[in-house]
Amino acid sequence: MSQIDNVGVGGKPRSRRQAYEDKLRRKSLLIAVMSSAAVVLAMVVLVPMAPGWDRVVKSFFNWSVMTRTFPGLLEAFVQNIMIFAWSAPLIAVLGLVIALMRDARSPVLFPLRIFGAAYTDIFRGLPVILTVYLIGFGIPGLGLSRPYNSPYLWGTVALVLTYSAYVAEIFRGGIDSVHSSQRSAAQSLGLSDRDVMRYVVLPQAIRKVVPAQMNMLIALQKDVALLSFIGPVEIFRQAGVYKSLSANFTPYVGAAIIFLAVTIPATRYADYLMQKQARERS
Amino acid sequence: MPKLALRDVIKEFGDNRVCDGITLDVDAGDMVCLIGASGAGKSTLLRCINLLEPIEDGGIFLDGVDISVPGLDPEPVRRRIGMVFQSYNLFPHMTAVENVMLAPRRVHKSTRAALLPEVEALFSRFGLADRMGHYPDQLSGGQQQRVAIVRALAMRPEVMLFDEITSALDPQLVGEVLDVLRTLKADGMTMVLATHEMGFAREAADKVCFLKDGKIIEEGRPAELFDAPRKPATQAFLARALK
Numbered sequence: 001m002s003q004i005d006n007v008g009v010g011g012k013p014r015s016r017r018q019a020y021e022d023k024l025r026r027k028s029l030l031i032a033v034m035s036s037a038a039v040v041l042a043m044v045v046l047v048p049m050a051p052g053w054d055r056v057v058k059s060f061f062n063w064s065v066m067t068r069t070f071p072g073l074l075e076a077f078v079q080n081i082m083i084f085a086w087s088a089p090l091i092a093v094l095g096l097v098i099a100l101m102r103d104a105r106s107p108v109l110f111p112l113r114i115f116g117a118a119y120t121d122i123f124r125g126l127p128v129i130l131t132v133y134l135i136g137f138g139i140p141g142l143g144l145s146r147p148y149n150s151p152y153l154w155g156t157v158a159l160v161l162t163y164s165a166y167v168a169e170i171f172r173g174g175i176d177s178v179h180s181s182q183r184s185a186a187q188s189l190g191l192s193d194r195d196v197m198r199y200v201v202l203p204q205a206i207r208k209v210v211p212a213q214m215n216m217l218i219a220l221q222k223d224v225a226l227l228s229f230i231g232p233v234e235i236f237r238q239a240g241v242y243k244s245l246s247a248n249f250t251p252y253v254g255a256a257i258i259f260l261a262v263t264i265p266a267t268r269y270a271d272y273l274m275q276k277q278a279r280e281r282s
Numbered sequence: 283m284p285k286l287a288l289r290d291v292i293k294e295f296g297d298n299r300v301c302d303g304i305t306l307d308v309d310a311g312d313m314v315c316l317i318g319a320s321g322a323g324k325s326t327l328l329r330c331i332n333l334l335e336p337i338e339d340g341g342i343f344l345d346g347v348d349i350s351v352p353g354l355d356p357e358p359v360r361r362r363i364g365m366v367f368q369s370y371n372l373f374p375h376m377t378a379v380e381n382v383m384l385a386p387r388r389v390h391k392s393t394r395a396a397l398l399p400e401v402e403a404l405f406s407r408f409g410l411a412d413r414m415g416h417y418p419d420q421l422s423g424g425q426q427q428r429v430a431i432v433r434a435l436a437m438r439p440e441v442m443l444f445d446e447i448t449s450a451l452d453p454q455l456v457g458e459v460l461d462v463l464r465t466l467k468a469d470g471m472t473m474v475l476a477t478h479e480m481g482f483a484r485e486a487a488d489k490v491c492f493l494k495d496g497k498i499i500e501e502g503r504p505a506e507l508f509d510a511p512r513k514p515a516t517q518a519f520l521a522r523a524l525k
Binding site for chain 1: 305329334355356358360363364365369371372373374384385388389430433434437441477489
């Protein structure tokens with residue numbers, strides 16, 4: 001081995017093992033790049049050769065339809081964001097309230113406990129779309145006057161009811177996961193049960209469930225599209241309109257791209273938070 | 283009248299009788315050490331005194347008043363009895379000073395500003411003056427345990443309970459925590475310790491109780507109990523513990 005081989009970046013001496021591992025790393029990087037290039041090349045060359053590819057392109061990836069409809073889709077997506085933005089805080093608050101109800105110990109509050117349990121059972125047990133239909137169509141159908149017959153309003157209510165049941169269960173899991181020694185320590189100081197929950201248990205519980213609740217937010221963001229079935233012209237419904245107008249599925253692909261642009265980064269961030277938490281706990 | 287008196291205290295977890303008729307007097311200003319193997323009932327007894335566990339039968343008297351009456355509001359009693367745990371149990375989401383101020387703020391309705399001089403004095407007294415703003419995970423075990431003691435002291439308790447507070451510490455950190463106990467003893471604090479530190483119990487305790495299977499087998503002044511144990515069970519335990 002020559003003298004030069006033993007010198008790393010900046011003239012710092014490299015250990016034998018470092019040199020060996022660098023060599024391995026360069027080799028595996030090269031292999032990964034070449035194999036990826038081969039797969040991409042195969043896809044680019046082979047997939048268009050498949051029978052019917054022309055029709056697939058025309059139907060799903062029609063450039064002119066895409067450029068015509070994309071701005072409208074984006075505009076409709078604002079609707080999704082609005083519904084999302086005002087239901088998310090309501091869900092967080094209602095979910096927390098339901099979770100605390102199920103934790104109530106005093107006999108006076110027993111009805112609340114039963115209610116909390118029944119609530120989570122029912123709304124977690126129903127398909128979301130059924131709740132959306134039942135409440136979003138059903139309640140305006142009672143003959144309410146404007147603006148209380150708006151499907152926006154009742155559709156959002158349906159989402160809030162459903163999602164707060166899931167969110168409540170996550171909060172409850174977080175509350176249960178705070179070690180009993182924390183409660184003991186707080187009680188031994190003479191704090192009331194309420195203060196123990198508010199200052200000691202809940203802050204720790206909420207921190208623990210942030211990543212799990214992030215995943216609920218992402219699911220909610222997607223499920224806002226379910227409201228399209230009862231009226232609000234959000235992105236999914238708008239895409240349907242464009243599809244009919246242009247007799248082409250490209251608007252759905254456009255909608256999918258917009259959804260993914262939001263959900264993929266959000267999912268990655270939630271995964272990152274979860275991994276970080278797992279590391280901190282180990 | 284003893285500051286704290288236990289009379290035939292019985293505590294059961296299901297079929298398991300953890301405290302089996304414990305009777306004990308703790309005079310004001312005394313340090314009483316409970317020794318015995320793990321599972322002998324020392325920790326459970328301390329938790330019962332602080333009303334963290336309800337007792338099945340018997341009585342616990344603070345200044346002659348039975349505090350173990352079923353249905354009694356435990357919070358005012360707990361404020362008079364401080365407790366420190368083996369695993370520190372600091373609140374991880376609060377700094378050391380917030381840990382200490384939480385209970386006085388909520389229970390005594392004091393403000394941070396009003397509490398600060400007293401709390402600062404406590405921190406500096408126990409060598410923690412520069413650690414007030416640190417979170418528990420930025421502190422060593424010995425520092426965390428001293429903060430936990432300060433947290434209990436900030437409520438100005440009349441009795442302090444210590445549940446094997448040095449058992450989770452690295453050996454070189456045990457000394458700094460035992461020093462805190464010596465200081466409290468000099469202040470005249472009434473204390474009950476569950477401990478495995480036999481040397482400390484012999485040096486500092488006014489009374490040592492040997493527990494086995496939920497019963498006090500033998501009690502006495504440390505010199506008597508350590509040097510001339512009368513019961514075979516005590517002799518066997520000490521022979522193993524002091525080896």
